[in-house]
Amino acid sequence: MAQVIAEVSRTFNEFLLLPNRTRTDCSPATVDLRTPLVRHLAGERSAIELGSPFTSAIMQAVSTPDLAIALARNGGLSFLHHNQSIQDQAAAVRQVKNFKAGFVTSDTNVRPDDTLSHLVAVMRRTGHSTAAVTHDGTATGRLLGLVTSRDFHPQRHDLDGPVAGRMTAVADLPHAEADTTLSEANARLWDQRLDCLPVLGAGGHLQYLVFRSDYADNKRFPNQAVDAAKRLRVGAGVNTHDYQERVPALLEAGADALCFDSSDGYSDWQAQALSWVKKHYPEIPAGGGNVVDGEAFTFLAEAGADFVKVGVGGGSICITRDQKGIGRGQASAVLDVAAARDAFRERTGEYVPICSDGGLVHDYHVALALAMGADFVMMGRYFARFDQAAGAKLPTRDGFVKEYWGEGSNRARNWQRYGQGGEGLIFEEGVDGYVPYAGDLNEGLATTIAKLKTTMVSCGSVTLPEFQSTARLTLVSDQSFQESHANVTLRDTPATIA
Numbered sequence: 001m002a003q004v005i006a007e008v009s010r011t012f013n014e015f016l017l018l019p020n021r022t023r024t025d026c027s028p029a030t031v032d033l034r035t036p037l038v039r040h041l042a043g044e045r046s047a048i049e050l051g052s053p054f055t056s057a058i059m060q061a062v063s064t065p066d067l068a069i070a071l072a073r074n075g076g077l078s079f080l081h082h083n084q085s086i087q088d089q090a091a092a093v094r095q096v097k098n099f100k101a102g103f104v105t106s107d108t109n110v111r112p113d114d115t116l117s118h119l120v121a122v123m124r125r126t127g128h129s130t131a132a133v134t135h136d137g138t139a140t141g142r143l144l145g146l147v148t149s150r151d152f153h154p155q156r157h158d159l160d161g162p163v164a165g166r167m168t169a170v171a172d173l174p175h176a177e178a179d180t181t182l183s184e185a186n187a188r189l190w191d192q193r194l195d196c197l198p199v200l201g202a203g204g205h206l207q208y209l210v211f212r213s214d215y216a217d218n219k220r221f222p223n224q225a226v227d228a229a230k231r232l233r234v235g236a237g238v239n240t241h242d243y244q245e246r247v248p249a250l251l252e253a254g255a256d257a258l259c260f261d262s263s264d265g266y267s268d269w270q271a272q273a274l275s276w277v278k279k280h281y282p283e284i285p286a287g288g289g290n291v292v293d294g295e296a297f298t299f300l301a302e303a304g305a306d307f308v309k310v311g312v313g314g315g316s317i318c319i320t321r322d323q324k325g326i327g328r329g330q331a332s333a334v335l336d337v338a339a340a341r342d343a344f345r346e347r348t349g350e351y352v353p354i355c356s357d358g359g360l361v362h363d364y365h366v367a368l369a370l371a372m373g374a375d376f377v378m379m380g381r382y383f384a385r386f387d388q389a390a391g392a393k394l395p396t397r398d399g400f401v402k403e404y405w406g407e408g409s410n411r412a413r414n415w416q417r418y419g420q421g422g423e424g425l426i427f428e429e430g431v432d433g434y435v436p437y438a439g440d441l442n443e444g445l446a447t448t449i450a451k452l453k454t455t456m457v458s459c460g461s462v463t464l465p466e467f468q469s470t471a472r473l474t475l476v477s478d479q480s481f482q483e484s485h486a487n488v489t490l491r492d493t494p495a496t497i498a
Helices: 067-072 086-097 115-124 183-189 210-219 243-253 267-280 294-303 320-322 330-349 363-371 441-458 464-471 478-485
Strands: 015-018 055-056 077-080 130-134 141-147 196-201 206-211 235-238 255-262 286-291 308-310 354-357 376-379 394-397 397-405 433-435 470-477
Touching: 015 363, 067 077, 067 086, 067 441, 077 255, 086 243, 086 294, 115 130, 115 255, 141 196, 141 394, 183 196, 183 206, 206 210, 243 255, 243 267, 255 267, 267 286, 286 294, 286 354, 294 308, 294 330, 308 330, 320 354, 330 354, 330 363, 363 376, 363 441, 363 464, 397 441, 464 470
Parallel strands: 055 077, 055 376, 077 235, 235 255, 255 286, 286 308, 308 354, 354 376
Antiparallel strands: 015 470, 130 141, 196 206, 394 397, 397 433
């Protein structure tokens, strides 16, 4: 007969945190939300840390380059979805990596005899409004000038005319030499009231551009997730079918981390794929998942996973449990996997972070997931509501909504993620619907982070490791769950989203 697990499969709704003593040094201003993303030796720092414990789901409806940029600015990380061609996914990675940096390798480049219409097309493709004019139209050609979107207007200027007619020539441009430091370049930007400072090497060849907007970004978003070159970090999802072709292209584009994306990660296919990445590209972190118990976590950790995603069937858009009868309540899954993670650390001396993916309906569920041992969370519905997500914004009688569809839906048809046999989606494991529109990610995530910090303060914690080691949880009865909600007639005010 089948083995029956005695423990009840529990969700986040069945738990509450008990307040702990709040010390005088414990306030929202002192809370540090840094968390490790990838495997590291116990007691040492992870090679990649997040400034805030949030990642976005590997979904078409969620993780666009725009959302990846916004989330990285706020300390988190997006994993761009793999349900697209290798070339398109690599281009999306490049778009994020080229968005900002201390020293930027220009990706918007033209020749002086190119037409303004060609320049418009290049700017539209890259999303940037400043172009370098070089003798050969490359990022390292001899700099002849700069041209920005403010230097011409499509309705005032002949778009068949040459770029040279609207550019500012290099002779009139302040520029820096190759040995200039980033601090020196930023000082010149402000002292000379410049928007952009070219850095030139031998023979006047362009090496980098330094932008004042990047400096302002650093001040506005002090917890950005950036690499050693000050570029925003971005992850990429991969599948177990074409990874040998997809992984090299993603790494060449600059991806900071990979994640094998499967509805059920406890498989030899994923272990083989992880082993291949570790053998051929040991420098790139690669996560695995999804799993729901300690045995599966250990299997992937021993296969080389640098982090492991936890959760099967708990996503708001997912119907895997309805269709296949597999999964586990997210709270039980996180608690079980966290215990296995800690046992693995004690046995091997290596810490493999875990990600809670799914089952996060309310903001306070994030705090519960972290208290139960998750190092960071992954969310789909939450991020799909924002301007930066892929879904269209549509008006309804009750307000605006955003489109949101699952990777297992007929709309996405991501057969690579679901082991149904053959190349195709035989039945749906996700649905196609809508979520309430929530505006800009920066504002929405700021509210969620504020709630998380105040929860940690009430639990007497200023770091996530302290929160995990001291948090106290209590089970919730149906009556105490009902007691948690307001019990008065509410005024009719504009809806808010928790």
